[in-house]
Amino acid sequence: MFEDWYLSELISKKIRDIWKLTDYYLLRLIHDILKKTEIDLFLKNPITINDIIEKKGYSQNVFSSLKWMFDRLVLDGYLQINDDKYSLTSKVMEYELDEIKNKSYKEAPDSIAAFNMLKLMADNYPDYLAGKKTGVDIIFSPENINITNEYYSNNLFYNVHNIAGAKILNYDMEGRNNPTVIEIGGGLGGGTKQFLLQRLAENKKIDNFKYYFTDIANKMLRNTRKDLLLITPNLSAFDFKKLDFNISLKEQDFPENSADIIWGVNAAHVAYDLKVSLTQLYKTLKPGGSLIISETVRPIGNTMIQQEFILNTLQDYWKVKLDDIRPRYGFMDWKFWINALEKIGFSKVETIPDMEKLEKIYDNCYVTIIRGIK
Numbered sequence: 001m002f003e004d005w006y007l008s009e010l011i012s013k014k015i016r017d018i019w020k021l022t023d024y025y026l027l028r029l030i031h032d033i034l035k036k037t038e039i040d041l042f043l044k045n046p047i048t049i050n051d052i053i054e055k056k057g058y059s060q061n062v063f064s065s066l067k068w069m070f071d072r073l074v075l076d077g078y079l080q081i082n083d084d085k086y087s088l089t090s091k092v093m094e095y096e097l098d099e100i101k102n103k104s105y106k107e108a109p110d111s112i113a114a115f116n117m118l119k120l121m122a123d124n125y126p127d128y129l130a131g132k133k134t135g136v137d138i139i140f141s142p143e144n145i146n147i148t149n150e151y152y153s154n155n156l157f158y159n160v161h162n163i164a165g166a167k168i169l170n171y172d173m174e175g176r177n178n179p180t181v182i183e184i185g186g187g188l189g190g191g192t193k194q195f196l197l198q199r200l201a202e203n204k205k206i207d208n209f210k211y212y213f214t215d216i217a218n219k220m221l222r223n224t225r226k227d228l229l230l231i232t233p234n235l236s237a238f239d240f241k242k243l244d245f246n247i248s249l250k251e252q253d254f255p256e257n258s259a260d261i262i263w264g265v266n267a268a269h270v271a272y273d274l275k276v277s278l279t280q281l282y283k284t285l286k287p288g289g290s291l292i293i294s295e296t297v298r299p300i301g302n303t304m305i306q307q308e309f310i311l312n313t314l315q316d317y318w319k320v321k322l323d324d325i326r327p328r329y330g331f332m333d334w335k336f337w338i339n340a341l342e343k344i345g346f347s348k349v350e351t352i353p354d355m356e357k358l359e360k361i362y363d364n365c366y367v368t369i370i371r372g373i374k
């Protein structure tokens with residue numbers, strides 16, 4: 001039902017074309033990082049990551065970031081790997097940063113936030129590798145925060161998560177009478193804004209439901225409220241409440257069996273113990289209630305998701321519990337999500353639209369909505 005919409009409107013031709021350019025841009029940035037740090041000199045001969053770490057005096061903490069960059073270059077043939085030893089190939093890096101960025105800007109000004117964020121990270125990577133800066137220093141420092149905010153709130157590639165999640169939320173709400181909705185990990189409110197904008201565009205009411213916008217950070221609640229007021233003065237259906245989904249929701253005044261819908265955009269994967277959090281969400285839903293989660297997933301043709309270049313630098317990214325429902329760090333395959341919700345006890349678990357069908361047509365379907373019913 002939503003398959004055509006997904007491939008024609010959501011992941012539009014513009015996104016498909018420009019996404020390739022961001023990938024070329026990233027390859028060039030990684031190439032330049034290796035040059036700036038003189039790691040490229042070591043790579044003239046086969047060498048392991050641990051040997052590079054030792055020779056450069058880096059901490060083991062940067063192992064995964066280095067491995068990710070090397071593996072990304074291997075995918076496009078700039079490096080080769082044999083027995084855990086990496087070395088340069090003869091392939092020459094021909095992509096030019098400004099040329100790619102200007103071309104993208106001309107075709108899609110709203111793609112620029114992604115380029116700016118990648119560049120910000122790359123400029124700081126030598127310091128990050130040398131232990132002079134952490135990912136948090138780079139991403140959340142006052143002088144860089146605008147680039148980060150733009151990346152999450154005004155970014156062609158990221159906004160698809162908000163648009164898709166809100167669309168399925170609105171679809172699910174259609175059959176419900178005065179539903180109670182809880183948004184988890186709402187952050188800067190990108191999903192909420194889309195939810196409201198879609199309702200207003202379709203002349204749907206914005207006060208025939210109860211909406212709890214939640215996040216673990218109070219600052220997010222205040223900022224999002226302000227931003228939503230720019231869209232409409234009527235926020236009578238909205239409440240802004242702090243909620244930590246790593247612990248009991250009941251003890252945070254969200255009673256069991258009280259919500260018709262719980263939804264979140266790129267929030268659920270942040271949970272420390274996914275089993276615990278999904279169980280809490282399950283308990284909070286009424287029987288027949290929906291859990292709707294919009295998540296970045298690992299597409300079959302793009303298993304190394306660009307965002308990882310950024311997220312790899314954050315300690316929190318690695319501080320989650322792995323188990324049978326979360327078998328790996330970071331973004332999961334959509335099939336893992338289906339399995340996770342089913343194991344918790346949700347029924348009729350599905351991706352909307354149907355990823356099985358989509359993947360046969362396009363191999364970079366990097367966003368999906370997983371819905372399960374209690």
Ligand SMILES: C[S@@+](CC[C@H](N)C(=O)[O-])C[C@H]1O[C@@H](n2cnc3c(N)ncnc32)[C@H](O)[C@@H]1O
Nearest residue numbers: 152185186187190215216243244245246265266
């Ligand atoms: C990747 S961001 C997504 C934010 C927003 N939904 C979006 O798509 O822009 C994850 C959000 O989860 C929040 N968060 C992190 N840990 C949380 C927790 N234990 N409980 C609730 N929210 C949490 C963060 O503050 C952040 O706003």
